[in-house]
Amino acid sequence: MTAPAGAPSRAPAEVVFPALGTTAVLLVTDPRGLPAAEAVLRAELAAVDKACSRFRPDSELSRVNLAAGTPVTVGERFAEALEAALRAARLTDGAVDPTVGRAMNALGYDRTFASLRPDDVRPLPVARPAPGWRRIAWEPRTGRLCLPPHTHLDLGATAKALAADRAARYAAAAAGCGVLVGLGGDLAVAGRTPDGGWRIALADDHARPAPDGGPAVAVTGGGLATSGVRVRTWRRAGRTLHHIVDPATGEPAPPVWRTVTVAAATCVDANAAATAAIVRGAGAVDWLRRTALPARLVDLQGSVVRVGGWPPDTATDTATDAVPATGLDRQPTPGGAR
Structure with a gap:
C-alpha cells in the first residue's frame, strides 16, 4: 500500500482518523490551512459513504440495488460515482466491473471488513460471472438508472x-495550500507540493509503518494507488479469499501479484x-x-517488475510525475482477454 513518508524538508501538518473502513490521512503544506482542509475531507467522506456504501441500508447504493430491474432516479453524487465506475469498466475492458456486488456478498464480504x-x-455458493457493466441502462442527462434484474x-x-x-482538489482550494489525501491504498494530491514532491513510502499494508530504507517515490501531482491481495483476506469453507473479484468468474482473482502500485x-x-x-x-505486465x-x-515471492518508467526502488526522493489522464485511453481492448 502507499503511505506518506514525510516531507523532504519542513514537515507538513497532518491529521489521521478512521473512515470508510480504512484510515484517512490528510497532510497540508501550510498548518494554517489544516482546519479548512479537514472539514472538506470529512464532508466528502460522509457524502461518499451515504451515497456508495454497500453496508448501510440507508445508502443510495442500497436503494439502487434493491430496485434492480426497475428504473430509479439517482442523485448527483451517486451519478458521479457511477460514471467513474463505468469509465473504469470501459477502459479496463471489464476487468474492473461494478456489477460484482452479488459475487462479493456470496463470498461472505457482505458486511464491513x-x-x-x-x-x-x-x-x-457456486460462483457465477458478474452480469456485466454493459447491461446497465444509464441516462446521464436525466439521472435515470436501471440495473439488470438480480444485479x-x-x-x-x-x-x-x-x-x-x-477531497484533495476541494481541500486545496479551501486551505489555499498543497494537500495530500490518503484513503488506505488510494492517494491524491492537489495544490503546490513541497519541494521535491510528496515523499511516499511503498509497503504491502498502509496501516503498518514502512521499513527504514524501504522503497519510496515522490509524487508531484495526480494520484497513486495500490491494490493487493494480502491485507483484506478471510477464510470461508477452508479457503483463503480476498476482496478483488474477477468479474469473468465471480471468484477472487487468482493471486499472481502481491501488490500493484500505479501512478496516474x-x-x-x-x-x-x-x-x-x-x-x-x-497478463498484467503487457x-x-x-x-x-x-x-x-x-x-x-517479492520479486519486483517496473513498467512505464517507474523508477528503481530507492529510499531517496525520485519524482514520479503523474501521466496525462488519457494514459488509460491509449490501451487497445483485445476482446476481454485477461
Missing part, C-alpha cells in the same frame, strides 16, 4: 479513489489500473505497458 468472520465454515452494484473499486480526488493523473485512473492488473494476473502508466508490481 472489521465485522467479517475470520474463519467462516459455511459452504461457498447488485459494488462501487468500492472506484468510489474511494474518487473521494480522494475530490487521477487516483481513480490509478486505482482502476492497479485493480485491473490484479485481475489480469500474468497490459500496463500498453497503457503507458508508471507501475510497480510485486509478485508473491
Whole structure:
C-alpha cells in the first residue's frame, strides 16, 4: 500500500482518523490551512459513504440495488460515482466491473471488513460471472438508472479513489495550500507540493509503518494507488479469499501479484489500473505497458517488475510525475482477454 513518508524538508501538518473502513490521512503544506482542509475531507467522506456504501441500508447504493430491474432516479453524487465506475469498466475492458456486488456478498464480504468472520465454515455458493457493466441502462442527462434484474452494484473499486480526488482538489482550494489525501491504498494530491514532491513510502499494508530504507517515490501531482491481495483476506469453507473479484468468474482473482502500485493523473485512473492488473494476473505486465502508466508490481515471492518508467526502488526522493489522464485511453481492448 502507499503511505506518506514525510516531507523532504519542513514537515507538513497532518491529521489521521478512521473512515470508510480504512484510515484517512490528510497532510497540508501550510498548518494554517489544516482546519479548512479537514472539514472538506470529512464532508466528502460522509457524502461518499451515504451515497456508495454497500453496508448501510440507508445508502443510495442500497436503494439502487434493491430496485434492480426497475428504473430509479439517482442523485448527483451517486451519478458521479457511477460514471467513474463505468469509465473504469470501459477502459479496463471489464476487468474492473461494478456489477460484482452479488459475487462479493456470496463470498461472505457482505458486511464491513472489521465485522467479517475470520474463519467462516459455511459452504461457498457456486460462483457465477458478474452480469456485466454493459447491461446497465444509464441516462446521464436525466439521472435515470436501471440495473439488470438480480444485479447488485459494488462501487468500492472506484468510489474511494474518487473521494480522494475530490477531497484533495476541494481541500486545496479551501486551505489555499498543497494537500495530500490518503484513503488506505488510494492517494491524491492537489495544490503546490513541497519541494521535491510528496515523499511516499511503498509497503504491502498502509496501516503498518514502512521499513527504514524501504522503497519510496515522490509524487508531484495526480494520484497513486495500490491494490493487493494480502491485507483484506478471510477464510470461508477452508479457503483463503480476498476482496478483488474477477468479474469473468465471480471468484477472487487468482493471486499472481502481491501488490500493484500505479501512478496516474487521477487516483481513480490509478486505482482502476492497479485493480485491473490484479485481475489480469500474468497478463498484467503487457497490459500496463500498453497503457503507458508508471507501475510497480510485486509478485508473491517479492520479486519486483517496473513498467512505464517507474523508477528503481530507492529510499531517496525520485519524482514520479503523474501521466496525462488519457494514459488509460491509449490501451487497445483485445476482446476481454485477461
